[in-house]
Amino acid sequence: MATRKKKKPSPTETPDAVLRAPAEVEYAKQLEALFQAERDQAPASWKLSPRSVLQYIVGGEPLPLKVGKATEEVPITRKFFGDDALVERAIVTLASERALLLVGEPGTGKSWLSEHLAAAVAGDSTLVIQGTAGTTEDQIKYSWNVARVIAEGPTPDNLIPSPTLVAMQRGGLLRFEEITRCVPDVQDALVSILSDKAIAIPELPGANRREAKAGFNVIATANSRDQGVNDLSAALKRRFNYVHIPIVADKKTEMAIVEQRSKELLARYAIPATVERPVIELLTTVFREIRSGKTAQGVSIKSPSTTLSTAEAIGVALDAALHARFFGDGEVGPAAIARQLVGSVVKEDLGDLKVLKEYVSLVAQKRGKEDPEWKAFADEAQRALR
Template sequence: MTARHTDAAGKRRPAPPRAAPAADVDAAGVAPDRSDAVGPGAAPAQLRPPAEERWAAELEALAAADAASGAEIPAGWRLSPRSVRAFIVGDEDLGVTRKFYGDDPLVDRAVVTLLGRQGLMLVGEPGTAKSMLSELLSAAVSGASTLTIQGSAGTTEDHIRYSWNYALLIAEGPTRRALVPSPVYQAMESGRLVRFEEITRCPPEIQDTLVSVLSEKQLMVPELGDGFRVSAAPGFNVIATANLRDRGVHEMSAALKRRFNFETVRPVSDRAFEAELISRALDAELGPERAPMSPQVLDVLVTAFADLRTGTTASGAPVKRPEAVMSTAEAVNVGVAASMSARYFGDGTVRAADVARQLVGVALKGEDEDARRMRFYVDSVVRERARSSAAWKEFLSASQDLWG
């Protein structure tokens, strides 16, 4: 019989594989290896393989280095804490690339948290690579990043604890064979990390299912008899993420907060560094399909996003911030769309006009006020810059056609 789960609407659906991939990962700073499978019998190429597959060679190199040096590896972990850190921030000597561009001490604190009893809570604005960091930590610590729960209004207790194959339940009663383990259940049994994305999107009573799991490190299954429980194996822990924009949607209880260490992942503030990150991300995302983008056009893209994200220009002039998320990840999305537009509908080179046209999809999310704020930005800031820059002049012309 086929095991079954409940979906976000509460309907029964076929169960996913034991480890379902995360639905969304922040784009900032991603630099995946691109190697398509070819040849008879080869597996089809994936749009986005999990971290442990994309960087399998680096993980093997780090494991070999741990073995050669006799590094201490915590119980249940695949790598030593130093190698986990190196996997995320890079190690030139071992040929390990940097994957997370941000606060390195934050990475250190995150690794230390996972060594203890507390769960790790990554909070921050949307698009700051929280999900990517949780994926990288899971891949390095557990060798698997796909034990994931996606938080939403439709998340139920079954998604966190366990559910049942109802055909087997009717035929056999509550047995181990009829039980369908959740990602948390699987992580506890195998001593691995489990990721809980967007935890504050879940109702408080669903969030609090984690309280006993984090404090007692046990999961009771009363249907299988008195005292039946799953005890967490060494290596088990929880990494959760929450957007600051969601604060107040569903507040976490004090009891649950006490069982997490909170770390804030902040946006990139250095505009030159952000331009470098966006360029690397475009190379990784598009590879040979990327249309050329001049430094002047890239500067327009980075500067427009930075102005609208911070509410001020580099010279200190005030800007009305839109409600839409203007993160580095969204800037990458605009860059990708502008490159595709230039390749298939333009002359093959990304222009500032392409950036302006694709910016509409980010800045307009159904908020009329955001359109007024964009018109103010174009009429005041962009118009002034267009007097001395050909790229900004082109951006202004395209924006006027869009924003009126």
């Protein structure tokens, strides 16, 4: 019997795969294994104990996961690379009266850590408010279904709860991204929520106060680059514990982040390519040297106006792999990295082009005389920069 070939989807058909699932879905097995192995007491409304939350974030021994009668080993991977003490402090804050503010340079993994903390602590990382200049108080508290209010008046059914209100009612975590982008008036709406742990709804008659269940807390993130846009008011500062997320200090850790994250992201695009160690090392070296304005040999070089974050390095590795897969032979070499690098370093300031040119001719080419990897990188970079 002839087997019918699987029909290729036409370009107008949309596949139903999700591009990016929330952490609690993506890492559901690891969370469930930690839950099954739990020995400690979890705080009220928490899904896991603080010790297990830490293990989920920094990784640990593989754990058995029972599904029906079968058991499988689930590796607990490291999600956030950096100082474990910093993660511990963040977890302790979430169990306390105070809210948590993760501050740091762009691309240091603040949102990433916040998402994983919310997934492990509350089992839901999707209660998010994205702070912008246009964020309103309604988006932080509640709004109304206007058509129904006109017809029926304000009733609890006509209320549209904000992510804050939902988190309060469940004893969950609210993630507030880029809080310093919000104007001060809007930030102030949070002051009363954080001190009273309740929201009053004066439009509703009778019992119009919604109180937060135990476990409710807020994880906010702020970019230290634009902290000046709208500084937090003193009242709000006092209600947050600040945890500063630094740029990854050592090269080995940065290589590990780029390697693991690019592998995970390539799997998402179903691309079989891997970026090999030596190429990752070259990429991180370039980023670290340009970022710090100093080469490994101690030679000073100019640094660009953009922050060359670890996130940018991951982006370059991923783009290089996609380019190699689509237009090359699938091999991600130093030349592929060089090709993608320009767009990461040179953004608004065309002066940064000079910085990159200087780096290529003074540093990369010199190394290329002895090292074929660096030669391939320097040659392609020069071509791209011409």
